[in-house]
Amino acid sequence: MLLSSRATPPQPLKLAGPERYLSIKSLLPSTPIPSPSLPSILPRHGKKPPKLNSRRFVRALLWLSLLIGVYYLATSGKKVDPHSTDSAVLTSLGNVYEGGEALELPDRPTPLALMDGKGKRHWTVWIPPSRGFPLPSSEYADLCSQAENVAGHVAGRRRSSQKSQQQDYMRHDPNYLDVDEAQARHFLPTGAEKKNVDSTATPQQTSLPVCNSTLTYVLDATDAGLGSALLGIWLSYGLAERENRSFFIDDSNFPYGNYSTFFIPPTPPPCRPPVPSHRVPCPHQAKHVVVSAATTTKWTFGESFRRQYSQREIFAMARTGYEALFKLRKDDDDYVRTRTMKLRTGTLTKTNPSAAVGDRDGEGEGDRQENGLLGIHIRRGDRHPYEFAYQLGYLPPDRYLSMARKLVGQSERWKLILASDDAEMYDNLDLPDTVRAQQRISLASKKSLGSGLGWEGGFFKDVFWSLGLPAGAPTKAETSYSRESLPQSSTQQVDGSGGRDYRTDPTKEALRLRELLGRAYLLDLAVLAQSDKVVCGVSSHACRILAVMLGWERAFQNNDWTNVDGDYGWKALD
Template sequence: MILSSRNSPRISLRRAASYNSMEKGPLSSTSSRFSFNHLINSPPPSPSLPALVPRHGKPIPKFNPRKFLRAALWTIGVLVILSYGFSILSGTSPANAVGWTTNGADQYEMVGESELPDFPTPVVIEDKRGRAKWTVSIPPDHEFPLEPKQYAEICMQNMEVARHVADLHSHMHREQVAHYGYYHVDPNFMEVADAEAHGLLPGPKAKTNMKQQQLVGEENTDGLIEMEVCEKSMTFVMETHDAGLGKTLMMLWTAYGLAQNEGRSFFVDDSRWAYGSFNKFFKSPPIPNCRPPPRHEMLPCPHHARHLVATAATASYMFGGAFNEYYEDPRKMEVYRQKPMFEFARQGYEALFQLSNEDEESVNKRIEELRSMTRVPEEEAEDGILIGVHVRHGDRRPYEFQYRDSYVPLDRYGDRARELMHRTFNKTGPHGGLDTLAVEHSHMVLASDDPEVYESEEFSHVARAQEQIRLAAKQHLEAPKPSAMTGMRNFVDESVGWEGGFFAGMFWSLGKPSSVPATAAETPDTKLPPTQEALRLRELVGRAYLMDLAVLGQGTDKVVCTVSATGCKLLAVMMGWEKAIEEEGFVNIDGDFDWRGVSW
């Protein structure tokens, strides 16, 4: 068998030609290389050139201004409807020309009217551009100062009005009020003078119609009416429902220091002070080189107001938590955090605690007598020291828990005073021992509101701070003699002493025999104008208190007292920071409490 092989047919494969713009065409029409590939593989048309015929057969769109205007109107209409809806949901309404707050059951609400009220209140006003602002409207012919309750209500209402105006500007109601700092400036508040200048509040019609009570020292300054009005001021109103004098002094001194720190001129109003005239106790305070503003421009708050009024009723706003947060030194501990407030009070003490000539002379004489008792006759020997002891009884109870219903025992005062004497002269005597001679020439000086303390076993041998004015006990008073018979019965007023100390009820009853309260804790009506006899007796009580403080604060080396009494804290201020705090001359025996300033 013969086998033979067969070759497979040849298959010619040729690569398709691609378009090349650089490829040349045929050289001649008879060339065998001529083909139509360069025409078939031509590039696509340029996309930048417009098509001659619309794609898909659609006509060319044309600009229609009517449709554009219709769409714009629809958009604006929808936005207006949405804005109106949001304003309704947020509970806002257009601002009234005038609005003020009314007090009902301790709740305040806004009332819109077209005329200003005839009583002091914050109001909401609109400027010429329709923007809502708020200020405080006090009728120019209103009596000055206002009642303490009115000042407190204005501060409470100010917060509500400020929140309401802020809601008007933000177009939303905020349930929670933000916590602002002490020197926060409300951009929506308008000063009274500015509101009057823009015609938003009526100014005083005539100066003769304004009931302006002369401030302390104002009537004694020649040419004061020709001076310019102070740019910024603070006026301290001494009226208070507190019978004690200590809290008023502490607030007065601190307010003066704060005013100096803020660049404000300082004035004092004593027109309704329970103790009478300021000049009966002190010399006139420093008078600024400008005159006080109109009384209706003096506001209790906000604090950034141009002219402020400081009162006991608004102490929680001026000297409250925001004040402490701003001025306390966060880098220090314990009492050292209070140094800025201490310095404020110290400034006020140095400027305002200038006793009248008669009392100042008596205090200086008494201090010299006490100092002469401490001098050691031997040369090169160290003199003794004076330790002041301040005992407050009456209606002031201690902070310490175990004595909260009574008083700190008197023996604790004496024991601590003797301990200070021995500690001062320990290791200062011969051979490094106790300086017995200096201890023997050291003495305690006592000041108390309770006459029975002076006769107690612990202090019967102790020198009094001053002896010019004494608060006597009932047993030392002479029985009053009956007056001539004027009827069937002849009533004799019973003598009232100061046993137990100073009580508010006893103070308000001075000069009013028929209104003596049933108990010392019961306080009669404090709004009744005092009689001349009542003012005379109150003046004696106040002068005795001030001279006691002056002798202890200016004439002793150390002081033992209880910080629950404001007089004790005043003594620390009178001693000064270095002597009282750094050198530990101020000694508290009422628990582990430190010095603090204004209490409210």
């Protein structure tokens, strides 16, 4: 070690007071520091400390466990599934219902807005299982109208943006839940519809599995015309085939009677339709879609449909339906074949149009020759032309004849065959040298019968609805998209239940007349479709049907189909 060179250590500092040197003691205060107080071993105020009561503690613990157990039992009773998302259900009208096990759902069909446990919004369509199938057409229209509002509400869209979204026919709404999915997630109850599982299926269908996806066309009383129903059902069939859906026809409320009265029913698919509560009219992305006359023009085949598919594609769908479904019953089909053969090979003269409604089969005799056939269809009644000058009236008959002569000239080898809903057209002076398309079922005019009981002026829906009604029964049809019962008199009761709807439940006499009218219309179309050329007005559904029956190439490429109602082109539905 190296030692300091200083000989002595440093001395402490000197002070002036009695303490001559600075030390630690000089820095301490003169008064002592108070020591911290220690807790007393005796309780204040003379009280002894409480002893731990194990009995009270155990009792409190038991009560707490019991309360917790009751709470969990009460809450778990509402949870059917640990993954369940039951929540409040809101209708488009603002009414609140409880979903799932509460079963507080409306007793009418309606779209429902849903919210799961995570706060995510969905919507579905609720149809009470007790309602059966099909629903009235007015309810199908109401469901589609309300579904637009509910879908927009769930998505948080305004009305304008909602409409723009619906321009896309194939748009998939991620918020929509099919009925079976809503039931699986316990938004809707299950099991109640099992009682009706066989209500709409034939005995042969009950043993088949349920189809994966379906499209059912409901023939109803929304429209009195048969032509619009044909186009609707053909388009529906073509669309179902394009979307790989099983196709079904329901004629429960068909005002013309049974579908099998006119056509051979199509071969049923190898599966059966689902329960009625699973078949909804909207949205189109649903697994099981119902198409009614009340929903065709605005929703199923509305503007978004026409934007999605070209005119050629829509025509092709109708053509597919025609080829698959237009199969007349055997006796009518045999008559069409025989009649067409005689028109082509025989010399037919104008027949007496004075026969009443009924079956006739008298044919003219003549030398055999190969004739060209030009079909003319003239629609009168309550269907008026598109052309502005004739919108309140009808196209003059000579316009049809002039176009026919322009196409085929004056050759006697061309036969002009005529079909019309106005019986007086067959004896019109402006339509010489024309013959009836068919004589199996003929309409009788008032002029020919000499009384006020004939068919005059063409097909009018009010006249159609009044056919065969008893005295005092209502004669006016309901407005479009409505199928509520007609007004009644005190004598129009059915088993004591309100008024009778004569549109869907006609008298036997009314049904017989309707069937004759329907068969006459179909026979006219079938014979005209065998023509080489067709002249008609496109404002008529029959004219559009004839184009489909001729086919795209013949109708539009070969110009075998000619419209005389202005410059308007073909379209499926108005």
